[in-house]
Amino acid sequence: MPFSTTAEAVRAWVEGWAVSRGAAEPTAQPWGFTVDVGLAKEVARHVLTAADEATVRKLAENTAVAAVPLKVFVPPQTLKAWLPPDWVLLDGHAVLMAASLSAVEAPPGLPDGYRLRSWHRADVTRVVVRAADGAFAARGQIAVTGETSVVDQVETDPAHQRRGLGRVVMGTLAEAAARGGARAAVLGATEEGRALYEAVGWKVVAPLSAAVRGTREGGA
Template sequence: MARHVVTAADEATVRTLAENTTACDIPLKVFVPVPTLKAWLPPGWALPDGHAALMAARPGAVEAPPRLPDGYRLHRWDRAGVTRAVVRAADGSFAARGQIAVTGPAAVVDQVETHPAHQRRGLGRVVRGTLAEAATEEGRTLYEAVGRQVVAPMSAAAREAADSDSMPTPAR
């Protein structure tokens, strides 16, 4: 899935991306608070409920290598510069997942989640550890630590689906 991630609080860049993004399935993520992003977006963009943040590890807070609990299977694959990890229960059902993209000396971890029926078993740590192994040495330390601190808020938006009644008529 494509997405835009704007790492600097740059209103002009956000406005340009928003005006030139027409697909509803390409999220725009920016390291600014929700009210700021909302003010920068043109009509037709929606911000989902909830919040996120860019997190960084506290120096020296390193966890032991994760161990997959009995009865679970880990699948990891790489495609188009993104490493994905999925943990499945013994019956093949979804238990946990996440993905990471390395961009120079940094790595962006995204969509890490554990199914509620499988929480509190260390699966999130297994996913995070698996993704950390895929990161460069510089970016890896961000994701190996237990302790995290908020570096910046992160807000997300996506184009709203257009109603068929409000679709513009193509020029002839």
Template sequence: MSFGSTAEAVRAWVEGWVVSRGAAEPTREPWGFTVQVGLPKEVARHVLTAADEATVRKLAENSTAGVALKAFVPAPTLQAWLPPGWGLLDGHAAFMAVSLTGAGAPPGVPDGYRLSSWRRGGVTRVVVRAADGAFAARGQIAVTGATAVVDQVETDPAHQRRGLGRAVLDTLAAAGAGQGARAAVLGATEEGRALYEALGWRVVAPLSAAMRVTAPGTRVTGVPGQHG
């Protein structure tokens, strides 16, 4: 499945993301979407399918603390458009997509690990645990028709470079395909992009994000909602 435009792919991402995170239904705006997230550190987000300096500045100047801006432009571009009091969010680099046509059975996890998966509320979650029961990796996928959104993919640093990320993504792809999805999209970090590309994902557009901070020029880290 190929998307007719970046805006179409973004719409699919927003619709799937709200299912994955249990957020409110997105509100359509002339420039994109507004989503009520409902978290203390991310009350809402504006997702701009048509980002330009005037729109970004207007939204930023009229947004309160806890409202994030997501734009499909390189981070330096978004940074240049932001008014004082705003900073970039870490964990955003690329908006990516992959075809799920032909997704086969996942290969499983290496010896010494155990993979569990379950589906609830339209979301399939995968967790990998080490032999001692400790968390090793995770991810989830929400299917909304022909498109699925892969979300919250994470591998604990102590268990990286052991094929766990690939096992999680392959399991999620098989789950999405099994529910009728023909393509998947996600927001990738710079670190995760190499893994996704190795598994056939392609970059649709750059992805950057920002949020109001307490002082101009401050960089924001560790805000809930990163990696998407």
């Protein structure tokens, strides 16, 4: 693992995610970090770097609104057992992953008919792949924070899956971050995305689960 501890990887993920999404600077807490996001569906988020049942339960009981998810690096069954009954698990990230950028697979060539565009603003590089008719096919972005970086919002349209576009996006992002001075990267992966990331050089650091008070559709 390119990070000496899980806590280092978590810190890199929190700081880079905030840059990627234009969120506030993370605020350090005794148990981890709070990030003000500023959206109606996610006002803020609490990320717990060292979780135990007592800490999770106390934080959940002190979180009064449904738009402040907890992100905890334990399996979902463990988190569910720790939560009060009015909290629900969220779909979305399943594992935290990390990679040395030098070990990430270089991007393959694009399949015929596709074209890629990338641009860089305020330490964030974005990549979009479009089909021959101009339709969206795949995308992703990476935020560089010194020697570390965070891959974020990687997506391939279902109509364009299994054509290697995810490998193109991931390799292009890794190259961009390396040019920006980063040596390592971290991301929160879904179970569906995990196979792609492992195939191009990423390793699992820890399980990652999320929950909110009340009911809410979709992931955070």
